[in-house]
Amino acid sequence: MERAVTAENELPRTLTTALKEWAVAVRALREGRQVILLRKGGIREAEGEFVVESRDILLFPTFEHQAEQAGTLQPCYGAWRADEERRRAKGENIRIDAWARVTDILRIEPSRFPKLFTFGSQHIYGDTFLRFRAENEPHKPLYCLFLRTFNLPAPTTIPMEPDYYGCRSWITLEKEVSLAGATPSLSRHTYDERVRVTKRILTTD
Incomplete structure (x- = not known):
């Protein structure tokens, strides 16, 4: 099942809605190394369907689970975790480098999870990461978000507010x-x- 959110039209001038995502994945989007994010848990759903709160979003890099993500990148991207830790904002601040438009959503049913291991050329993730995504609540579908990413001319650094913490997407x-x-x-x-x-x-047998 796939859905197009909207065709590209007039771009926004400002945004406040942000999607929290692993910092190395945000970098991959910024550099054009991938155009997808894979999500399952932590996303608001209605009647079993994935709901995107906004089609235009700021990319909010997260680091809380960076240490747990060792080995979950393809070998050629292995240094990215340390790179992103070095460039993260100092103190209780966060650095926003980019925004993205969610153009499409592809729902991947559990029966098609093996397909996740066949498109390594299109993303930075290692098999460990993909296996975790598939095996975490294995009865639930996985959602592949397609994002067209735009890089800001200069980073915007903002203070971390209490509402920004926690396992919320x-x-x-x-x-x-x-x-x-x-x-x-x-x-x-x-x-x-x-x-x-x-x-x-992902859809061809």
Whole structure:
């Protein structure tokens, strides 16, 4: 099952809605190394269906579980965890480098979880990460989000508020973040092709 959220049209000027995501995955989106996020738990659902709270979102990097993620990246990306730890904002602050538009959502049923191990060229994740995503509550479907990412011209550093902590996927920032001057990590043509290839791999028998 797949759903398109919307066609690309006018881009927002500011955002406050943010999706919390592993810092190395945010980097992969920013650099165009991947156009997907794989989510299952921690996401609000209605009648069994995945609900995206906003199609336009800030990418909020998280580090709480970085130490537990050792070995969950493909070997060529093994140094990224340490790299992102070094560049994280100092003190009780967070650094926002990018925003993204969720263009499509692909629902992956448990019977198709083996497909997750067949498209390594399209993401940074290692088999350990994919296995955890599949085996955590194995009866539940997995949702593959396709995101077209835009890099801010300069990072925006914001203070960590109490409401931003915890195992929550979606948060609302207290202040708007300007998106002026943001540039896409991939051209529209390249992005569309990456989405097409990934969908074909995950849906073709």
